[in-house]
Amino acid sequence: MIDPTNKNSVIIHEDVDPDLFYRSLFEYNPDLAYYSDTHGIIAKPNEGFCKTLGYRQEEIVQHSLERFIPQSEIPKYRKAFAKTLAGEIQHFNTLFLPKTGNPRIIFLSMLPAKVAGKVIGVFGVAKDITKRQLIEQSLQDSELKFRSIVEGAFIGVYIFTENGQVSYGNRQFYKLLGLENTEEVNFWDCIHPEDLPAQKAALDRLMNGKDGVDHSFRLLRKDGSIIFVEAHSKKVYLQNDQLTIIGVLRDISERKRAEELTHYLAYYDTLTALPNRKLFQKKLEQVINVSKTSKQKFAVLYLDLDRFKYINDTLGHSIGDKLIKQTAERIKLHLGEEALLARWGGDEFFILLPHILNAEQVADLAETINEAVREPYLIDKYNLILTTSIGISIFPDNGEDAETLSKHADSALYKAKEKGKNTYTIHSASMDLESYRIFTLEADLRQAIEQNQLELYYQPKVCADTYQIVGAEALIRWNHPEWGMISPDDFIPLAEETGVITDIDKWITHKASLQNKAWQDVGLQKIPVSINLSAQRFLEKDLISHIRTILADANLDPEFLEIEILESTMLENETVVLSVLAELKRIGVRVSIDDFGTGYSSLSYLNHFKGWFDTLKIDRSFISDLTCADSKDSNFITKTIIELSRHLHVDTVAEGVETQEQLDILMEYKCRTIQGYLFSKPVRADAFADLLKRGKIEPPGDHHPDETVLVEDRRKFFRIELDFPLSAAMTMTRIHGRNVKLENTEVLIENIGLGGLRFLSDLRLAIHRDIILEFETEILGHTIKLSGAVVWMKEVKPGIYQYGFEFSIGESDRAALTSLLNKFAIQLAKPPLIPNCRFVTTNRYHFFKEKNRK
Template identity: 40%
Template sequence: MRHSLHRLVEPAPSALGSHAQILQLVLDNMAEGVCVADLDGRIITANPAAEAVFGPLHGVAFDERFGSSFRLDDQVTPCPPALRPMTRAIRGDSIERQSLFIAGNRSPDTSGEDQRRGTWIRLNARPLLEPDGRIVGGVLVFRDITHIKSTEDRMAYLAQFDLLTGLPNRFQFRQRLERAMAGARAGGRRLAVLFLDFDRFKEINDTLGHALGDDLLAAIARRLADSLGPAVFLSRLGGDEFTVIVEDASRDESVTAVADAVQRALAEPFPLGDNAYALSASIGGVVFPDDGEAVDDLLRKADMAMYQAKERGRSNVQFYDASMTAVAAERLFMKTMLAQALARGQFFLHYQPLVEAATGRPVGVEALLRWRCDELGLVSPAKFIPVTEETGLILPIGRWVLDTACRQARAWQEAGHPPVEIAVNLSPRQLRDPSLVDHVRSVLADTGLDPALLVLEITEGLLIEDMALSRRVLTALKGLGIRLALDDFGTGYSSLSYLNCLPFDILKMDGSFTRSLSDAEGDNAGGQAIARAIIALAGSLNMVLVAEGVETAEQRDWLTRNGCDLLQGYLLGRPADAQAVTQTLRALEREHAALEHGDFVI
């Protein structure tokens, strides 16, 4: 009997009132939306949370009113009438954690893009039963998860696209190239890869600063995309390195025409600030399958050809051939020098402070490897670290770094400084080293450093190579009492799944996001939205969030306002040797103490 839905239990004495009043209070204060319908599917009770999403509901035939708007996870396919939630509940089905998209539906106070996109809900539905088991209606309980879906969409975008330019990133480039190679192999065709590096871009970037340099890269990407069109695949690998895949390379002139189109697009000056800048590119080319049959092999040879183009005066294209030995010879010489560098004492560490965003208190330092070669001078880590990884030299060098950093952290404590965390980077080969866990345990024992003060940083790219190995090794490291940080988060491999299943304590947001935090009213609003999403993600997972690359007070203040935990960057301290960073830590400690006591620092 349908009238039994309206029956109330006998009131019980309570300071809150009758049983019915208590139930009403519970419904009114629930964050989840609750709708109760009779056997006709008409709503007889809906709480405020439900009506905040759907509007007034009393007396509404729920599935008739909203069912045609329900979409499945693809947001396009309508939900068939027989599968609509209230209809199924009244029919006797139970639904657990179903996600539905409601097209064009937002609460009356919602406007703009969200209103056009609609609402995501996650729901449970049950038949409403009498004690004798008769179905007398249905109950729908749901939560608005639009903001969660929005965050997931942003993270999915980051996994495939470069934030600055909107072009496909390194990860998507590799996927596309592998597919194109498989198609070319099956069809007996050739394809070409062009590796672009903009001539003297570093000089322009250093002169204009990172913000205008980023604007220039974005402008370059737009012009190249417009000039080359959809026939080729354009992507940004990072920095000022772009790649082009030409899938129809049956004729040499077709590839050369693409390279010429790149140079023409760059030759027209780019207005930037008060000036205009004309650019050129050094382009290295490889052809599949002539020059190689693996992605990494083709990229390596394209890179060699690009350096050959620079050697030959820049602003030209060079295709790989076996005679290109100059770059290979230089790398061979570097390998020889690196093999002797540890024994010669040529490596040293710089340290960069991390401070608490809310208070300015120094809480740790990151150890950074440096190499001063007698023959080559001070060599950029970007050049020599990949070589150490390739040759396996990273294993003894990495052990030295860990030992040296832990001893320095212990020395600071013994000198009377407050304990600070020491962060050390792990390379891909170190993570695969069977002796890694034992070595970390041994270093902690030998140096006497509290394990809680050691942080090991791992970059995202390592994790997808072997998830099972990553989980096993990281869990064993965590068992030593140390902390784990996911470094450079958001640079191409971002995955919510491994954040949930791997034992990370700290999330380090890549500096490219920090650089985007300037004007809330300008073109950087999208970057700020993504930064907010990463901050919220870290908070929801109970992870400490570190923002890298903080260079301005404006960036620091924005990150502090928006709940970032720790900051790292030139504004707070440049990488320096132990003696210099000791002075930086002391200065930061004095500033923190003065602010805490309301004093002024002179």
């Protein structure tokens, strides 16, 4: 009996039949149960057995269990059955064959049935584990597939604990680390120290509830090398509730290098490895934002290498590239760590100089850079001299935004170039009239050809003995819509600097050839017309083919086209020049060496080029200094050049002849071809056609421009003529409705009246009433300012212009001017010179000559 006082005891009523109890346990057991005799014949199956296999009880009884077991499983069953008869309990997996359907997977337990210690049969209890087994098999298959996929994957797979200890890594994971699969590894130890804080922070976010994190970092490999990887990590809990991190990572080093290369190409110059324009502008914006807050000054320096384009086009881009690189290295040596040097493009650089104290600090740096760049360069056996011009703007004095600071540095650069190059200028609120003019001319230059603003003038070449026209030189002019007719001396250097010169040269060649043929077609005298080609154009590969095409299009015989090249062009690239000269000779085009005598090499090159050129042109600098005093150097040099030409069997042309004295000397030296203002200034094509009709040009007789200049008198009011001109400061205040603030440029007032004045200048100004000028001078101790517009212009000497200027003043100002000029006229009648007036007593022509030398 079970103790009824024990709460945990199970009470079995005494009146319960034990046989019934065990029979119920057998019959209603949900698993399969049966009893067989010692021969394995089933005597009794339970309901579960019949139901699972689909047989009725009578179909099972009196049959061996082997009937329901596949043939392959019978040996295993028999072995286990024998052991059970021997008294051992057996457990094993096997298969039962149902009446219909697929075999069932069975976990079978066989127990010996004993009576009085003797085994009289076998009890069998079988559990259908088909579903469980299939699930386990599926899991095994899945795991096998997963493992095969993971192990063969091209990405690394990892599992590690919170402390970073890696519990699993696939083959690629270890390969990325450069480790063997058996080596222990801690995940945190594999991350670059600089990236570790960010990675731990990312995983902290994961621990605090984020589903997953994407992160990238540098991975340290066993051999010390570094690769870039990106990873995705998730947290999982194992059966023991241990928090684990599982994730994948892949090598993105190639992509990172591609991104870095893309970034480099976007923000850096490939030649110098310096920041480019885009990065400079980005940094400039950042410095502006910081400086606005800190109230700190900084400077922007704009550098342009003088004559670089000429060197680059003459000696080749390989030399030019090396020159740019060496220049950049020199500049960098003189910059502090905070300064930023950028290549703007071509031969232009920008410097961002933060945290400056004053303008003097920037000026000192600019001088240092000028000196460093000026040192000779030895590149591929070439000894090269280079200089740089620098424009400077300072924050906030010259602007508070990037565009304004850059623009003002640009305008200051032009002013530096106007000062003679190899110098610097700090931007001021104004620039002088000529600097402003040059600044606007460069901006408009590229449109000049497209908008048909270029024009050719022609200056005759005359036989010294007969005064017959024997040739002409085509000289380009630019008819600018605001500035009027622009001399080539003003815009050709700009064209060379900006690369437009080649297009201009092509246009000249085409236009001059068509015009010459047009003159011939109407029966005018056939003469050669010479054109000037830049060194860049002369050395371009398509020059010869282009000339052939133009001559064919114009139907012009080659003998009527002459090409003038500078002496310096021949000296700097002899091999290429010889090849081009030979081709021109083969075509039949004449070649002239221009500005002969100004080169910086020995005359031995003439012997080298002998037979490949037809004419030497004596530079005008020698002609202008010719005098009857035969002992002067210019006389000796000129005479020597003429005799040298005769010895070489080539023609000589003297250009810039302006006086009868110069002509007489040249004729004495037996120079046969003359070009200059003495015979004619350059004229338009229609005017030159009139000269060709006449055939010859007589010199005008004695002409002494150094004594005085031509006077153009078109006054409406009475004017006071001045024996000595007044120096005046001229500036522009308004142009086509736009107010401008410019510095002054010096001019000479020749006469003055109530309605206007006449003045001389070395600037070529536009005749336009929408361009308002202002003059300031001193008369009798009074400073006067007079505004108005230029109404006429005349070129009185090469590069010297006479202008008529009409006042735009009110009646009260005119009344005050009347009183002052009356007193001035009375005082002028009394010698000597009146004090308190800005008189210039030197020769007017030499005044401008000296002005330009300063």
